[in-house]
Amino acid sequence: MTSKVLNYNNPSLQGSITVPGDKSISHRAVMFGAIAKGKTTVTGFLPGDDCLSTIDCFRKLGVKIEVDGTKVEIDSPGIDGWEEPKEVLYTGNSGTTTRLMLGILAGTDFHSVITGDDSIAKRPMARVTNPLKQMGAQIAGRKNGEFTPLAIQGTKLKNIDYAMPVASAQVKSAILLAGLQAEGTTIVREKEVSRDHTERMLKQFGANIEVEDGVISLKGGQKLHGTHVDVPGDISSAAFFLVAGAIVPNSEILLKNVGINPTRDGIIEVLQNMGADMVIEEDIDDAAEPTATITIRTSNLKGTTIEGDIIPRLIDEIPIIALLATQAEGTTIIRDAQELKVKETDRIVAVANELKKLGANITATDDGMIIHGPTKLHGAEVSTYGDHRIGMMLAIASLITDSPVEMDDAKCIAISYPTFFEHLDLLLK
Numbered sequence: 001m002t003s004k005v006l007n008y009n010n011p012s013l014q015g016s017i018t019v020p021g022d023k024s025i026s027h028r029a030v031m032f033g034a035i036a037k038g039k040t041t042v043t044g045f046l047p048g049d050d051c052l053s054t055i056d057c058f059r060k061l062g063v064k065i066e067v068d069g070t071k072v073e074i075d076s077p078g079i080d081g082w083e084e085p086k087e088v089l090y091t092g093n094s095g096t097t098t099r100l101m102l103g104i105l106a107g108t109d110f111h112s113v114i115t116g117d118d119s120i121a122k123r124p125m126a127r128v129t130n131p132l133k134q135m136g137a138q139i140a141g142r143k144n145g146e147f148t149p150l151a152i153q154g155t156k157l158k159n160i161d162y163a164m165p166v167a168s169a170q171v172k173s174a175i176l177l178a179g180l181q182a183e184g185t186t187i188v189r190e191k192e193v194s195r196d197h198t199e200r201m202l203k204q205f206g207a208n209i210e211v212e213d214g215v216i217s218l219k220g221g222q223k224l225h226g227t228h229v230d231v232p233g234d235i236s237s238a239a240f241f242l243v244a245g246a247i248v249p250n251s252e253i254l255l256k257n258v259g260i261n262p263t264r265d266g267i268i269e270v271l272q273n274m275g276a277d278m279v280i281e282e283d284i285d286d287a288a289e290p291t292a293t294i295t296i297r298t299s300n301l302k303g304t305t306i307e308g309d310i311i312p313r314l315i316d317e318i319p320i321i322a323l324l325a326t327q328a329e330g331t332t333i334i335r336d337a338q339e340l341k342v343k344e345t346d347r348i349v350a351v352a353n354e355l356k357k358l359g360a361n362i363t364a365t366d367d368g369m370i371i372h373g374p375t376k377l378h379g380a381e382v383s384t385y386g387d388h389r390i391g392m393m394l395a396i397a398s399l400i401t402d403s404p405v406e407m408d409d410a411k412c413i414a415i416s417y418p419t420f421f422e423h424l425d426l427l428l429k
């Protein structure tokens with residue numbers, strides 16, 4: 001663990017940064033490029049620890065992958081030509097790698113074992129292994145297949161018609177990727193729409209997929225074709241600087257290349273509802289994923305209520321939204337967000353505990369939190385819980401504390417934003 005003392009003396013933030021590649025899309029670009037036979041090139045790739053874990057797994061399956069900064073070249077024999085791995089596939093801290101790999105490996109003709117770090121070992125996998133088992137998958141693991149390590153004996157799969165019990169793009173994607181190799185047409189039904197990068201990217205790789213009113217249909221047996229993927233910037237990473245720009249006095253930040261996929265843009269709606277001084281200019285192109293340049297300035301903020309079907313559109317942004325709410329006039333209520341309990345750490349507990357240490361008026365609830373603002377924050381010793389998004393939230397908080405913040409582990413930030421502190425330095429005035 002690398003502890004870090006953050007000591008900023010009345011800073012302001014000025015200037016512009018280009019947001020690094022989207023984590024969800026970077027994972028998928030590598031996965032789909034590995035499933036496809038032939039060459040795939042990726043630009044704007046996020047070389048964060050999670051996405052590097054995905055690359056590692058595919059190398060162990062015999063896929064050639066070259067990484068040069070944010071450029072990736074994949075040369076694959078295609079899923080039918082993969083080798084049975086001689087080593088355990090290690091997914092690190094990455095839930096997306098672990099869950100999507102389960103769907104991909106279920107329909108191969110070989111045996112494989114997946115495991116990750118201590119956080120992955122606590123994350124529920126039955127939400128993926130149960131529907132996959134209904135498709136015929138043979139998966140064994142700790143606590144009846146509920147937790148890693150998981151052993152997968154690849155086998156022939158049949159299609160499923162599955163109504164999603166929770167809004168989860170990881171579960172949806174695992175089923176669709178298994179469905180790609182299954183007999184018949186796989187159908188996934190979503191009550192609340194989760195991020196749709198898998199659906200968009202399947203089209204990019206030449207698959208025929210239908211999406212209508214929350215019903216996704218994918219015919220099995222389709223082959224993917226190598227292509228070029230240009231990954232947009234990650235709105236979940238941009239969110240830290242959007243909030244920083246709004247709460248740090250005398251600030252104006254321009255964020256370039258922000259992915260604004262409508263299944264991910266809940267943070268923009270919340271900032272608007274809270275009164276943020278923000279301008280969004282959409283980039284005009286016909287890319288698979290829309291992007292924008294966003295300017296944000298120090299703002300007078302008011303509390304809001306965040307609940308219902310916006311939650312999946314901002315689930316990863318709730319830690320930083322909680323900090324935003326500590327600086328807003330009035331009460332902010334976040335509910336229907338029980339999924340936060342099964343992220344990299346229990347983010348309801350982590351956010352409430354750590355913001356309290358800094359002086360925030362915040363109460364954890366069963367499915368969210370209640371925050372009264374505005375409050376002046378002070379320095380303290382805090383813990384990231386090894387969770388990248390808790391780490392970045394606390395780093396942004398330290399910009400407005402009246403004394404230093406010491407965090408126990410800043411290294412975890414490299415999971416999704418390896419250049420976070422460089423970007424912060426660029427903006428500090």
Ligand code: S3P
Pocket residue numbers: 023024025096167168169170171173194195315316339
């Ligand atoms: C992700 C989906 C979300 C999100 C995670 C990335 C993805 O998780 O929180 O950071 O890439 O599909 P769930 O599927 O558990 O909601």
